[in-house]
Amino acid sequence: MPLPDHGMNRDELFEQVSQRKSADAKWEQGRTFSLIYPTGRQDVDDVLMEANRLYLYENALNPIRFPSLGQMELDIVEMTGALVNLPTAGGGTMASGGSESILMSVLVNRDRAQRDRGIEPAKGNIVYPTSAHAAFAKAAHYLELEARPIPIKADFTADVDAMADAIDDNTVLVMGSAYGYPHGVMDPIEDLSNLALERGIGFHSDTCVGAFVLPFLERLGYDIPPYDFRLPGVTEMSCDVHKYGYATKGASVILHRNSEWIGLQYFLYTSWPSGLYGTPTVAGARPAGPIAAAWSVMNYLGMDGYLELMRGLMATTKKFRDGIEAIPQLRIMGNPIGPLLTFTSDEIDTYAVCDLMDDRGWNLDRNTNPNGLHMMISPLHEKYVEEFLVDLRWAVANHGESRGIEARYN
Ligand SMILES: Cc1ncc(COP(=O)(O)O)c(C=O)c1O
Structure with missing residues (x-):
């Protein structure tokens, strides 16, 4: 449809919006x-709406202009890191969602493998169970790595022996889900991360859904197999605040065991007329609402x-x-x-x-x-x-x- 010649009045406009929305879930x-x-819960919804309202227009691209956003991001990363036992040497950044956190992890591991093990990006591969979220295949596609999806076992968990067989000298990342999207089952993260550790390869524990579930289940006395940075082989974790952290959409955290690796995530550029440009993730201009909402709901609850x-x-x-x-x-x-x-x-x-x-x-x-x-x-x-x-x-x-x-x- 073309841009209307004349604007609509507010009542008519929202009448149309409501009509369009009526077919939604x-x-x-x-x-x-x-x-x-x-x-x-109305009280939680009110907190999310107020946080979004307060930051409707701000732009998280520039934490110097908006230091409150920069500080909230640091707090969110720290609070999330503490939940999943990130060591003090570790660090991370926020991302727009699980897929972007995973993309950043794959990027960092691809480039770390090149720097430390001399693996040319075009030759690298990532090994994951077929139950891994599609974001891993997508990241491999974007970053031109070979994707090696490995069939899962009859109980829908990753097959450790088959994954071991698929790893070779050019593997830049191995992963498992804690827990996975398709069936909600835990992969054997300890065994899988040990495979990677023994071979000097990065290991991503995907806790996009689990990061704001498993730490609380553990505290409630459930028997939860190890899945986080307490395992020495886990190098990255993706943790979505916009899932069971209950933030509105656009809030995930990517954590690295070693904060020095975050440098590989950053894009820094000076060769244009507008001075230093740097971003930790794919986006340039970034919505501030999800950051404020994530910080607010975490502190409210x-x-x-x-x-x-x-x-x-x-x-x-x-x-x-x-x-x-x-x-x-x-x-x-x-x-x-x-x-x-x-x-x-x-x-x-x-x-x-x-x-x-x-x-x-x-x-x-x-x-x-x-x-x-x-x-x-x-x-x-x-x-x-x-x-x-x-x-x-x-x-x-x-x-x-x-x-x-x-x-x-x-
Ligand atoms: C285990 C897991 N990883 C990654 C993702 C991707 O997250 P997003 O949809 O926020 O990009 C999901 C989404 O449901 C997920 O369940």
């Missing part, structure tokens, strides 16, 4: 199980606030899990550790079930290989468990043929 009604991580939310969230997750397991045709895939689970069936077509759930307004994501339905559970879902399970039981009892992908998007 009804996440406020607990219908969405990925993309958004609502606490369901504090350790006890996160623990309280986590206690409730695990109780809600158990209700979903018990309800799904009570449906004879369904089974949970693998052993999910936190508030993320996927279920499948050996008897019925779960995509056909998902079609009926779509009709009732529930947005589940479809897993492949094998087919399954994916749920990231948030505190808001507490109010909707029973309603969901009633509809799921109905959908399992009444499903027909799966309508196929065209029907879903037309």
